[in-house]
Amino acid sequence: MARANDEAAALIQELADLLSITGGDAFKIRAYEKAARAIAGHPEDISTLGLAGLKKIPTVGEAIAKKLADYNATGTIRQVEELRAQIPAGVRALTAIPTLGPRKALVLYQELGVSSVAELSEAVERGRLRGLKGFGAKSEENIRHGIELMRQAGERVLVDVAAELADGIVAALRDVPGCRKITHAGSLRRMRETIGDVDVLAASDDPRPLMEAFTALPLVAEVIAGGDKKTSVRTTTGLQVDLRVVPPEAWGAALQYFTGSQAHNIRTREIAFRQGLKLSEYGLFDSDSGELVVSETEEEVYERLGLPWIPPTLREDGGEIEAAREGRLPRLVTAEDIRGDLHTHTDLTDGTAPLERMVAAAADRGLEYYAITDHAPNLVMQRMTDEKILAQRERIRELQKEYRDLTILHGAELNIDPDGGVDWDADFLAGFDVLVASVHSHFTQDRAAMTRRFVTACENPHVHVIGHPTARGIGRRAPVDADWDEVFAAAARTGTAMEIDCFPDRLDLPADLIRRALRYGVKFSIDTDAHAVAHFRNLRYGVGTAQRGWLTPDDVINTWPLDRLREFLSKKP
Incomplete structure (x- = not known):
C-alpha cells in the first residue's frame, strides 16, 4: 500500500479525533472516519491523483478531496494543524488511553490540569477524579485499566x-x-x-x-x-x-532456532542434550566430537530429535512437543482451505465500497461463497432500515445471475442487546442466509450479565455466528468479561459458531480462547469483517490466529463445501 495513502488516512482520522474532542458534528466525524478507511484501502497512490481522481475514492466528497489535495501539496492538512494548535498535545495523548473518550480527556485537562498519561495515573491514584462531574467509581476503574493496557502494549x-x-x-x-x-x-x-x-x-x-x-x-x-x-x-x-x-548449510537449524519461543527452544535443546547432542543456530552437533549431525532444513533437525516438523504457529511450548511425540499434531487450517467469507460490509452501512465492487473482489479471490452482512438497525448510527436491507437482497439476486462460480449469501450483522436480544423479529430474520451477532455496546456489563447475554444470543435459532466475541481492540479496549466456559458450552449445544475476526486489532477470538472453545466441540468461522476491498488481505492474520488455536479445516465452517455449510446453518435448534 502506498505510504501517502496511510499518512493521509492517519491525518483524516486525526481530524475526526480532534473534532471529537472539540465537540464537532457527529455526522461529520463519522464521515471523516469512513473516509479514512477508504483512503487507507484505496488501490491507487493518492499522491498521483488530482482533485477529480481523489473524488472518485469511495466516501470522499468535495470537501475531503480538497483536504487530500492540501496534503498532496503540503504534506499536511491545514485544518488538522489549526486544531492541533487549539488542543494541548497532552490531551491528544490522553485520547489514546483505551476506555477514555475525547470529551472526558478535555474535561480532565480543563478541570484538573491533567495533560499526560503519567499525570492522569497519579490523579487516579490520589482519588482526584472522585466528585468530578461525569466520573464515577466505574470510570476511575476503567481509566486505571486503560492505562495498564496502554503500558502493556509499550512499543509493540x-x-x-x-x-x-x-x-x-x-x-x-x-x-x-x-x-x-x-x-x-x-x-x-x-x-x-x-x-x-x-x-x-x-x-x-x-x-x-x-x-x-x-x-x-x-x-x-x-x-x-x-x-x-x-x-x-x-x-x-x-x-x-x-x-x-x-551460511546456507546452517539454514534449517537457524530457522528453527530463531523461530521458536524461548520456552519451545529450551524444550528442543533439552531433547538434544538427552540424546548426546547440542542444538544451536548453526546446527545439531555431537556433544563429544563436535561433529555436525544435521542443519540444512528444519525437517531434518526435528526428525533427528525424534519429532515431526512442528508448524511455526505452534512453537510456544503449549503441548506441541507432547503432541508431536504422540503423533497428535493437527493438520492446521490454511488460507488455501478457506472457501468463503461470512462477515463483510458495504457502503450501505459503514463499509467504503459498494456491493458490486465487494462481490467482484470476492469472485477475484476465487471464493466459492460470499456473505454480505451489513449492520442491522439497532446500531442506530449506521441508519439501516427494513427497506434498505430488502432492496439489497433484491440487488444480490440480480448480481447472482452474473456470477456462476460464486454463491452470494445475504446476511446481516446483528447487535446483541444488553439482555441478549437481537435486531428484527423471528419472521424477518428467517429471510436471511446467514446471521452474525455481535456485541457493539455496554462492554462493561458484569460477568454474570455478559454471560447471560451471550448464552441468550446462542440460543436464538436465527443466530449462526457470534462475531468478534470478546469485542476487544488490541491495545485500545479490554475484552468483555464473561464465563467463557459457559458461553462455549452453549455455543456447542446450540450449533453456534464462534468467529475469528481477521482485523489485526481484533484477532478475536484470541488463540487461548479458541483452544478452550475447541475442547467443547465448538465450530469456528474465520472472517475478514472487510469494510473495504483492501481488508480481504487480513485473512492471513485470522488464519494465523486459528493455527495458534490448533484448528483444523474441519473445525472451520467456511472451509466446508457450500452444501455442508448450508446444512450447518439450517440445523440450529
Missing part, C-alpha cells in the same frame, strides 16, 4: 504492521547477489498478535552485500549495531529490525 506493534514491514524488507533483499534464502522469523513467523521487533533471516556465503543493502534501505533511520552475522536497525517508524545472515 500489531502483527500487520510488522508483517508488511518484513515483507518489504524480504522483497528488497531477495535479489541481492549471493542471497540464497531469506524470510522473517521470530514472533512474527509464529503470528503473535503484537510484535516487539522484527527478525529477518538470510542465508549467504558472503553476508556483506546483504548487510550493506539492508542498512541502505530508505526505511532505515538508524543503524544500532552492525556486523557480518547480525545487523540491527531502527526504522523510520521506530521499529527495530534485526537481520541475521548464516
Whole structure:
C-alpha cells in the first residue's frame, strides 16, 4: 500500500479525533472516519491523483478531496494543524488511553490540569477524579485499566504492521547477489498478535552485500549495531529490525532456532542434550566430537530429535512437543482451505465500497461463497432500515445471475442487546442466509450479565455466528468479561459458531480462547469483517490466529463445501 495513502488516512482520522474532542458534528466525524478507511484501502497512490481522481475514492466528497489535495501539496492538512494548535498535545495523548473518550480527556485537562498519561495515573491514584462531574467509581476503574493496557502494549506493534514491514524488507533483499534464502522469523513467523521487533533471516556465503543493502534501505533511520552475522536497525517508524545472515548449510537449524519461543527452544535443546547432542543456530552437533549431525532444513533437525516438523504457529511450548511425540499434531487450517467469507460490509452501512465492487473482489479471490452482512438497525448510527436491507437482497439476486462460480449469501450483522436480544423479529430474520451477532455496546456489563447475554444470543435459532466475541481492540479496549466456559458450552449445544475476526486489532477470538472453545466441540468461522476491498488481505492474520488455536479445516465452517455449510446453518435448534 502506498505510504501517502496511510499518512493521509492517519491525518483524516486525526481530524475526526480532534473534532471529537472539540465537540464537532457527529455526522461529520463519522464521515471523516469512513473516509479514512477508504483512503487507507484505496488501490491507487493518492499522491498521483488530482482533485477529480481523489473524488472518485469511495466516501470522499468535495470537501475531503480538497483536504487530500492540501496534503498532496503540503504534506499536511491545514485544518488538522489549526486544531492541533487549539488542543494541548497532552490531551491528544490522553485520547489514546483505551476506555477514555475525547470529551472526558478535555474535561480532565480543563478541570484538573491533567495533560499526560503519567499525570492522569497519579490523579487516579490520589482519588482526584472522585466528585468530578461525569466520573464515577466505574470510570476511575476503567481509566486505571486503560492505562495498564496502554503500558502493556509499550512499543509493540500489531502483527500487520510488522508483517508488511518484513515483507518489504524480504522483497528488497531477495535479489541481492549471493542471497540464497531469506524470510522473517521470530514472533512474527509464529503470528503473535503484537510484535516487539522484527527478525529477518538470510542465508549467504558472503553476508556483506546483504548487510550493506539492508542498512541502505530508505526505511532505515538508524543503524544500532552492525556486523557480518547480525545487523540491527531502527526504522523510520521506530521499529527495530534485526537481520541475521548464516551460511546456507546452517539454514534449517537457524530457522528453527530463531523461530521458536524461548520456552519451545529450551524444550528442543533439552531433547538434544538427552540424546548426546547440542542444538544451536548453526546446527545439531555431537556433544563429544563436535561433529555436525544435521542443519540444512528444519525437517531434518526435528526428525533427528525424534519429532515431526512442528508448524511455526505452534512453537510456544503449549503441548506441541507432547503432541508431536504422540503423533497428535493437527493438520492446521490454511488460507488455501478457506472457501468463503461470512462477515463483510458495504457502503450501505459503514463499509467504503459498494456491493458490486465487494462481490467482484470476492469472485477475484476465487471464493466459492460470499456473505454480505451489513449492520442491522439497532446500531442506530449506521441508519439501516427494513427497506434498505430488502432492496439489497433484491440487488444480490440480480448480481447472482452474473456470477456462476460464486454463491452470494445475504446476511446481516446483528447487535446483541444488553439482555441478549437481537435486531428484527423471528419472521424477518428467517429471510436471511446467514446471521452474525455481535456485541457493539455496554462492554462493561458484569460477568454474570455478559454471560447471560451471550448464552441468550446462542440460543436464538436465527443466530449462526457470534462475531468478534470478546469485542476487544488490541491495545485500545479490554475484552468483555464473561464465563467463557459457559458461553462455549452453549455455543456447542446450540450449533453456534464462534468467529475469528481477521482485523489485526481484533484477532478475536484470541488463540487461548479458541483452544478452550475447541475442547467443547465448538465450530469456528474465520472472517475478514472487510469494510473495504483492501481488508480481504487480513485473512492471513485470522488464519494465523486459528493455527495458534490448533484448528483444523474441519473445525472451520467456511472451509466446508457450500452444501455442508448450508446444512450447518439450517440445523440450529
